[in-house]
Amino acid sequence: MTDRSKEIALEARNAAGEKLFSPSVARNRDAIKNAFLELMPQRGAILEIGGGTGEHATHIAAALPGVRWRTGDPDPASRSSIAAWIASAGLENLSGPHAIDVSQSVWGVENDAPFDGIVSINMIHIAPIAAAEGLFAGASRLLRPGGKLFLYGPFSRNGIHTAPSNQAFDASLKSRDARWGVRDLEQDLAPLAQKSALECEAIVEMPANNLSVVFRKS
Numbered sequence: 001m002t003d004r005s006k007e008i009a010l011e012a013r014n015a016a017g018e019k020l021f022s023p024s025v026a027r028n029r030d031a032i033k034n035a036f037l038e039l040m041p042q043r044g045a046i047l048e049i050g051g052g053t054g055e056h057a058t059h060i061a062a063a064l065p066g067v068r069w070r071t072g073d074p075d076p077a078s079r080s081s082i083a084a085w086i087a088s089a090g091l092e093n094l095s096g097p098h099a100i101d102v103s104q105s106v107w108g109v110e111n112d113a114p115f116d117g118i119v120s121i122n123m124i125h126i127a128p129i130a131a132a133e134g135l136f137a138g139a140s141r142l143l144r145p146g147g148k149l150f151l152y153g154p155f156s157r158n159g160i161h162t163a164p165s166n167q168a169f170d171a172s173l174k175s176r177d178a179r180w181g182v183r184d185l186e187q188d189l190a191p192l193a194q195k196s197a198l199e200c201e202a203i204v205e206m207p208a209n210n211l212s213v214v215f216r217k218s
C-alpha cells in the first residue's frame with residue numbers, strides 16, 4: 001500500500017499525539033514568517049491552503065494578532081495535526097481545519113469571502129498543475145480587490161532552474177508522480193495570473209533557492 005503521508009510531506013514527519021512536526025518547517029518557518037510580515041496584509045482574513053502539519057499557521061498567526069487566520073488541508077492526517085496545533089496554541093485568531101482541495105471549483109468558504117489574503121506554502125509543485133490552476137481561479141473569485149496571494153516554494157524562471165538543487169528536486173518530484181514538478185513563474189504561473197486578474201507584485205529570494213511570490217488582485 002502507498003504511504004500517503006510520505007507522498008504528501010516528502011519527508012518523515014515526527015509526531016507527538018496527533019501533532020505532526022515537519023523538519024523543513026523547523027528550518028524555514030522564521031524566514032517565511034518574516035516574508036509574510038513584510039509582504040502581506042497585517043489585518044483581515046487570511047485563508048491558508050495546504051496547511052500541512054499546521055505549524056506555519058500557528059507560527060505566523062501568533063505574530064499577527066490583527067489577522068484572522070483560517071487553515072486546513074485535504075489530507076485527513078494533516079487536518080488532525082492542524083486541529084491539535086490549533087488546540088494547543090490557544091490563539092483566538094487561528095481557526096480550522098477546512099478541507100479545501102483547490103482543484104475543485106467550489107471551496108466551501110464562499111460565504112466567508114472576500115478574503116484579504118490567500119497563502120499556500122510548498123503546495124503547487126507537489127500536486128498536479130490543476131492545483132495551481134484552481135488556486136489562481138479561487139484567488140480571483142475569493143480575494144477582495146487589492147487582496148493578495150502569497151506563494152512560497154521552489155520556482156524556475158523563464159524555463160530555467162535557478163539552482164542545480166532545484167533541478168534535481170524537480171526530477172525527483174516527477175519520478176514520484178509525473179504530474180508534479182517545480183512550476184515556472186513566467187511560463188506556468190504568469191498566464192494563470194493574467195487569466196485571474198492577478199498581478200505579480202513581489203518576488204523575494206529566500207534561503208535554499210526558494211522564493212516568496214506575491215500576486216495582487218486588481
Ligand SMILES: C[S@@+](CC[C@H](N)C(=O)[O-])C[C@H]1O[C@@H](n2cnc3c(N)ncnc32)[C@H](O)[C@@H]1O
Nearest residue numbers: 050051052075100101102103121122123127131
Ligand atoms: C509538502 S506539503 C506542505 C505543507 C505545508 N504547507 C508546509 O509547508 O509544511 C503540501 C500540502 O499540500 C496539500 N495539497 C496537495 N494538493 C492539494 C490541493 N489540490 N488542494 C489543497 N491542498 C493540497 C497536501 O495535502 C499537503 O499537506
